[in-house]
Amino acid sequence: MTATRQPPLLAVEDLSVSFRTRSGTVRALEGVGFTIARGETVGIVGESGSGKSVTAYAVMRLLDPAARVTSGRIVFGGLDMLAADEATVAEIRGRELSMIFQNPRASLNPIRRVGAQIADVLVRHANLSARAAAERAVALLAEVGIPDPARRARAYPFELSGGMCQRVGIAIALACRPALLIADEPTTGLDVTTQATIMDLVAALGRARGMATMLITHDLGLATERCDRIVVMHAGHVVEDAPTEALFARPRHPYTERLLAATPRPGRSLADLRTIPGGLPDLRRDDLPPCRFHDRCHRRSVDCALPPLPRRVENGRLVACRHPL
Amino acid sequence: MLRLLARRLAAALPTLAGVVVVTFLMTRALPGDPAAYFAGPAATREAVEEIRRQLGLDKPLWVQFGRYLADLARGDLGISITTGQPVLADIAQRLAASAELTLLGLLFAAGCGIPMGVAAALRPNSWVDHLCRVLATAGVSLPTFFTGLLLIYVFYYVLGWAPAPLGRLDAFSSPPPHVTGFYLIDSLLAGERETFGAAAGQLALPALTLGIFALAPMGRMTRGAMLAVMSSDFIRAARASGLAGRTIVVRYALRNALLPIVTTLGMVLSFLLGANVLVEKVFAWPGIGSYAVEALIASDYAPVQGFVMTMAVLYVALNLLIDLAYQAIDPRVRIEA
Amino acid sequence: MSALAHARHVLAGNPVTGLAFALFALLLLAALAGPELVPYDPLASSDRALSPPSALHWFGTDNLGRDVFSRVVAAARLDLGMAFAAVALVFGTGTVAGVAAGFLGGWTDRVIGRVTDTIMAFPLFVLAMGLVAAAGNTVANVVYATAIINFPIYARVARTEANIRREAGFVEAARLAGASTATVMLFEILPNVLPIMMVQVSLTMGYAILNTAGLSFIGLGIRPPTAEWGIMVAEGAGYIVSGEWWIALFPGLALMLAVFTFNLMGDGLRDIVDPRRRT
Numbered sequence: 001m002t003a004t005r006q007p008p009l010l011a012v013e014d015l016s017v018s019f020r021t022r023s024g025t026v027r028a029l030e031g032v033g034f035t036i037a038r039g040e041t042v043g044i045v046g047e048s049g050s051g052k053s054v055t056a057y058a059v060m061r062l063l064d065p066a067a068r069v070t071s072g073r074i075v076f077g078g079l080d081m082l083a084a085d086e087a088t089v090a091e092i093r094g095r096e097l098s099m100i101f102q103n104p105r106a107s108l109n110p111i112r113r114v115g116a117q118i119a120d121v122l123v124r125h126a127n128l129s130a131r132a133a134a135e136r137a138v139a140l141l142a143e144v145g146i147p148d149p150a151r152r153a154r155a156y157p158f159e160l161s162g163g164m165c166q167r168v169g170i171a172i173a174l175a176c177r178p179a180l181l182i183a184d185e186p187t188t189g190l191d192v193t194t195q196a197t198i199m200d201l202v203a204a205l206g207r208a209r210g211m212a213t214m215l216i217t218h219d220l221g222l223a224t225e226r227c228d229r230i231v232v233m234h235a236g237h238v239v240e241d242a243p244t245e246a247l248f249a250r251p252r253h254p255y256t257e258r259l260l261a262a263t264p265r266p267g268r269s270l271a272d273l274r275t276i277p278g279g280l281p282d283l284r285r286d287d288l289p290p291c292r293f294h295d296r297c298h299r300r301s302v303d304c305a306l307p308p309l310p311r312r313v314e315n316g317r318l319v320a321c322r323h324p325l
Numbered sequence: 326m327l328r329l330l331a332r333r334l335a336a337a338l339p340t341l342a343g344v345v346v347v348t349f350l351m352t353r354a355l356p357g358d359p360a361a362y363f364a365g366p367a368a369t370r371e372a373v374e375e376i377r378r379q380l381g382l383d384k385p386l387w388v389q390f391g392r393y394l395a396d397l398a399r400g401d402l403g404i405s406i407t408t409g410q411p412v413l414a415d416i417a418q419r420l421a422a423s424a425e426l427t428l429l430g431l432l433f434a435a436g437c438g439i440p441m442g443v444a445a446a447l448r449p450n451s452w453v454d455h456l457c458r459v460l461a462t463a464g465v466s467l468p469t470f471f472t473g474l475l476l477i478y479v480f481y482y483v484l485g486w487a488p489a490p491l492g493r494l495d496a497f498s499s500p501p502p503h504v505t506g507f508y509l510i511d512s513l514l515a516g517e518r519e520t521f522g523a524a525a526g527q528l529a530l531p532a533l534t535l536g537i538f539a540l541a542p543m544g545r546m547t548r549g550a551m552l553a554v555m556s557s558d559f560i561r562a563a564r565a566s567g568l569a570g571r572t573i574v575v576r577y578a579l580r581n582a583l584l585p586i587v588t589t590l591g592m593v594l595s596f597l598l599g600a601n602v603l604v605e606k607v608f609a610w611p612g613i614g615s616y617a618v619e620a621l622i623a624s625d626y627a628p629v630q631g632f633v634m635t636m637a638v639l640y641v642a643l644n645l646l647i648d649l650a651y652q653a654i655d656p657r658v659r660i661e662a
Numbered sequence: 663m664s665a666l667a668h669a670r671h672v673l674a675g676n677p678v679t680g681l682a683f684a685l686f687a688l689l690l691l692a693a694l695a696g697p698e699l700v701p702y703d704p705l706a707s708s709d710r711a712l713s714p715p716s717a718l719h720w721f722g723t724d725n726l727g728r729d730v731f732s733r734v735v736a737a738a739r740l741d742l743g744m745a746f747a748a749v750a751l752v753f754g755t756g757t758v759a760g761v762a763a764g765f766l767g768g769w770t771d772r773v774i775g776r777v778t779d780t781i782m783a784f785p786l787f788v789l790a791m792g793l794v795a796a797a798g799n800t801v802a803n804v805v806y807a808t809a810i811i812n813f814p815i816y817a818r819v820a821r822t823e824a825n826i827r828r829e830a831g832f833v834e835a836a837r838l839a840g841a842s843t844a845t846v847m848l849f850e851i852l853p854n855v856l857p858i859m860m861v862q863v864s865l866t867m868g869y870a871i872l873n874t875a876g877l878s879f880i881g882l883g884i885r886p887p888t889a890e891w892g893i894m895v896a897e898g899a900g901y902i903v904s905g906e907w908w909i910a911l912f913p914g915l916a917l918m919l920a921v922f923t924f925n926l927m928g929d930g931l932r933d934i935v936d937p938r939r940r941t
Contacts, residue, residue, distance in 0.1 A: 060565055094567030107562035109577050111656055120576075121566045156656050172566060343780035351796040462929075466922040468872050470879050471895060471914035478902050489903070599787025603876055607899060618880045621795055633792035637784045 007078070008035035009180055009212050010059065015072030017051075017058055024284035028054045029236045031309065032072070036180065041206065041213040043223030043244075045259070046233035049280050052216045055233070056182045059214075060099060061089045077179060095125040098173035100202075102185040104165035108157040114168045115141070115153025118175055125176045140171040145201060163194035167201070174205055181206065182214045187222070199226055220263045224248055232256050235280050235292035237309065242317035252317065252324040255293050291320070299323050329652065337645050344637040349393050352630055353386065362626045365406040402634065403627030407620060412631035416613055420635070421506025422493055423612030427601050429528055430535025434593070438540045439586070442547025443579060446555060457544060464541030469600040473534040473607035480530060488526045490608040498523040531608040538600050539593050546589040550582035557581075580654070587651050591644050598636055679930030685923040692738035702729035704736040704889040712906055722908035724897065726887075733889040734912050740890050742920065744801065744883075745870035748808035749863055756813050757852070757859050760820025765828055765847055771821075778814040786811040787876060794882045804883035808873045812866050819862055823855040857935045864928035868921040875917055891917045 017029040029051045036042045044052045057063050059074055061081055074081040077096060081089065101107040109117055118140055119133035128136060134153070141149035144167040157165055166186060173181055183202060187195035203226060206213050217223055223230050223244070230247050232240040232255065240253040251257045261274045278296035281288060290307040294300055303322060310322050352359060360377035361368070368376070377383060381392050396402070402412035445457035480487040488495050493508055501511040501520050508524035554560065555578055563573050602614035609615070613632055620628035652658050697704070702719075708727035715722040721730035763774040781789065793807040827833060828851075836850050878884045878892030886893055891913040898910025 062561060062564055090567045090569070092567065093565055099562070099565040101558065101562055103558060106558040109559050109563070109581070111581060111654070112577070120568060120572065124566070124568055124572070158657050169562070340779065340783045343776075344783050347780060347784075348792070351792055462922065462925055463918075466868065466918050466925055468875055468879075468892075468895070468914065468917050468921075470876065470899075471910075471917060474895065474899055474902050474910050474914065478907050482903060482905055482907075595782075595785045596787075598785035599876075602787065602791070603879060606880055617791065621791070622881050626795065629792060629795045633784070633788055636788045640785050641783060 006038065009038045009040075009077060010036040010214070011073075011075045012055070012059065013073045013075075015055070015058060015074065016070045017054055017063065018068050018070050019064065020066050020068070021284075026283045027236060027288070028067075028283060029058070032233070032236070032238050034231045034238060034241055036212050036214060038179065039206075039210045039212055040229065041203075041215060041227045043227035043230040044214060044216045044233060045218065045220050045223045045230055047218060047280060049235075050233040051236040052218075052233055053184055054236075056099065056184050056214065056216055059182065060093060060097065061086075091125075094121050094173075094178075095176045096178050097180050097182070098176075098178045099182040099184065100166065100169045100173050100186050103189050104162055104169045104186075105157050105160075107169055108165060110157055113154050113156060114160070118153075118168070118172050121172055121175045136175075137171075140175055141168070143205070144168070144171045144174075145197075146171075162190050163198060166190065166194075166198050170198075170201065170205070174209075174211075177209055178211065180212045180214065182216070184216045185218070186215075188217070188219075195222075220259050221265060224263075232259065236283060237292055237320060238318070239293065239320045240318065242319075246315075246317060250325075252319040253293075253321050254297050254299050254323075254325065257325060291322075299325075330649065333645060333648055337641055340641050341638065344634065344641065345394070345397065348630060348634045348637070349390055351633070352626070353389070362624070363403070366624050402631035405620065405628045406625040407623050407628075412628050415616060415628065416631055416635055419611055419613045419616050422610060423601055423605065423614055425507045425509065426528065426531055426604070426610060426612060427535065427597055429532035430539060430604075431593075431597060433532055433536030434539035434543050437536070438543030439547045441540075442544045442549075443551055443574065445544070445548045446551030447574065449552065454548075457548065461541040461545045464537055464544075467537070468603075469534060469538050470603045470607050472537055473531065473604055476530050476534055477607070487530050488523075490530065491527075492609050492611055493527055494520070494523050495527065531604050531610055534604050534607070535597060535600055539597055542589060542593050542596070543586070546586050547582065550585040551578060553585075554578045554582045584651065584655055587647060587654065590647050594640065594643055594647075598640060678926060679933070682923050682926035682930055685919065686927055689738060689742060689920055689923060692735050693742045694739070696735040696738050700729075700732035700735050702732040704728065704733045705887055712901070712909075714906075715908055721912040722906075724894075724909045725901065730894075730908060730912050733894060734891070734916050737889040737891050737894065737913065738916070738920075740884065740888070741871055741875065741892075741917075744805055744874045745808070745867055748805045748812070748870045748874070749867055751805070752809040752812045752816055752866075753859065753863055755809070756816025757820045757855065759813075760817040760822075761824040761847055761851055761855060763817065764821035764824030765851055766843070774817060774821075778817050781810065782814050787873065790873060790877060791880070791882065794877060799882055801883055804874055804877050807877075808870050811873070812870065815866065816859070816862060820855055820859060823858055824851050827851055827854055861928055861931045861935055864924050864931050868924035868928070871917065871920050871924070 012035070013033050015029055015032040016027070019026040019028055032051070032055055034042070034044075044055060046052050054063070054067075058067075058069065059076070059081065061084075063069070069082055072082075076092070079088070079092070108114065115134060115137045118137035119128075119130065122128045122133040122136055123130060126133070126136075138149045138153050141153055146152050146164060146167055152160070152164075157168070160168065181202070186202070187198050190198060199222070202213065205211070215223060215227055220230075224247075227244050229241070229243050231238055232247075232253065234255050240247065240251070240256045242252070247256065248260070251260055255276075258274070258276045262276060264270070264273060276296065281292055281295060289295070289305050290309040291297075291300075291304055294304055297304070301323065309320055311318060311320050312324065352362075360373050360380065360382050363380060364373045364376040381389055384392075400413050402416070404410070405412050405415055408415055441457050441460075445454040448454055477487070477490055481489060494500065498520050501508060501515045501517050504511045504514055509521060509528070512518075512520040512524055560573060560578055563577050568577070601612070602618060604610065605612045605614035606618055613635065617629050617632035620626070620632075706728065708723065708729075710719070710723050711725055711727040713719060713723045719729050719731065721734060724730055724733075759774050763771040784792075790804075790807040790811050793810060794803050797803045797806070833846060833850050836846050841849075874883065875890075875892035875895075878890055879896045881896075884890040884893055886897065894913035895910045895917070898906070898908075898913070901907075901909050
């Protein structure tokens, strides 16, 4: 997908994941594929329930026990993540590949001081002594912009604001200088001002270290601002994959067009926003059409209901539609 | 921290007041003549009248209550007819025996129940989990006195591993010099190895009986608490950091799970203090439980009242300790208060 | 899905609960018809004392030559009867008190809360001992004492449930329609609270059985020569050390079976009534 000659840092190929639930099998992901190059920031965008977080957890090998990877490959830095054993993967997590979460305070151990939590990761992966790890933890808190870091290191998560908790989360995730950071809705739970500062922090740190970022968000506007490339997901499918400017200037999938029309932008009033009719299909159905946007699409034709799901790659862009715009 | 302690103590006072009032009312609620009760079945008419005067049972109720409080303040819990001693002295002498037994039982229950609960929680729906749940339900269904008798039959009569259930020491040993009243500790302090062995041998079965009884709720609570914690966000985040399995289970999950477990401890203690009485009867253990039971059979009422009061006060004190332990584990409560 | 169909669905998926219900039926049979069906008179002594289990005496005989099997089965009526009486008593009083506290709040809530807290300040079995000792060593007092020590949990559960439903739509509707407070409590809240309380009943039946047996083990309540599981174990206790295990074992097993059955039934009922709370 990208123009670099190096192999991608992360390659997800034809990934399908199902969940066994009491009411049936949910086909959460089907044929999901994309790549992330070193240093690239890629946005995974879609509605709630589109499978963005499931993809992230699949990459980290942190899926729920009820989940089954029914097909596909995930290759990270040359390692086949799905075939590797737990010990190997645990080595990589936190060191080469890490994650920050939607609810920053809930993602921290409530009865452990934040400095100690950072130090835990350092002791585990960087082989530091307890004392050296504690000192380094304070330094990391300073790097993520927490004032009075030495004192704050002894604080508990409940004593910190949401924004500060997210900074701590970032400090933990970046402590060992990972090659890829997965950010799962990192600013959704924060107020607008804090959102901006947190995203700036992530971007700055990422640039300084040549770190790649996978930004998961339902906010297409945010993705457009911060990402080099955007992967649009709908109901467990990748429907479009393109460089940001190209996507923004000329969306090719009907769903992407709808999403853009529903995204607030400067110069637009609320009245200009359009909703997307319908909702996500029930992923437990056996009779799902090959294109899961089929029932909500205004451009559908009779042959859209026939398999297989079309995928067209042109000019470094992917669109999964028979009648792209 | 001290202010917190003072606050918690103050909160316990109404409970203590309730205990005192209830124990007072219980004696005055005796059907028939309370004086006859306290004098005992073998008392003469004069003795009964003497008791009536002594206890002020002819005075109005609130005057009686005042005297009752004054007596309590002086440590006067009445005289036991069967031993002829002040009840408080009897209880003080026998308290250590019960305490040693109950503590050991609790330690066993926690030492087995918590790891069992953790193991069950880490492998949900496996055979380990099912086994633990069956054991827990069975443990809760077994009457304590029955478990004790079963253990005596198997380990004493059949296998001959345990000594005869005749009390704290066997016929050949004598108690170590008194320091704490706990034979295990005192014998170690005095360097008396054989006494330690004898005391430990006698303690084994009764402590095991109590422990099995408390094992069930502890195991169940641990399993539930661990399951809840293991599915929380911060555990997932910890795994995402690649932390080792043991770090996650012990330092992250279990410590958080301890909070509800400690809260359950209060309920477990209520059961244990009650079960203590039954175990002491089965094993002829010279503690306050058997003291009360013997007094009950002999219609000697003052010891029973003293026993109920003592147990209640102990229970309030232990609950206070549990509350403080909770504060120590959970910084959120500590700092907010 | 109708209530019966739902119950059958849950039972099908959980054979253990089915087993529990079957055992319950067996216990009920023993309690209702036991004394009439047993081979020997539970109180009749013979000269075949202390004989081990045999074809003639399935559970052996005790120190007075009485048939242990007959005594164990006959005792079911007394043990289950006492526990049931205590639970019925506390179910009635505790539910009403708890609903009143939860629904009316204020002063009622405070008073009932104080009563509950005072009871819970004592280790419960100890309190029962004290109460029976104070009020007199009779069967009735054992039943009352068992009821009193179970009061807090019923009051608490009922209070929580009433609290939840206090602001519910159907309550508002009844109030708007002009129903008095008492009517609302009786006809709207109470029926909704009953299913959860039934679960509690099954769970505390087991506890009540253990309680009454424990009290009689230490000599409170039933006296010899009446056949009751607790005193039978007490009588058999002295013979354990000399190897006559059957006198204490069978009543003890009966106790365990009864408690186990009610605990399982309680778990099963809880699954039927409120699957969210499954442990």
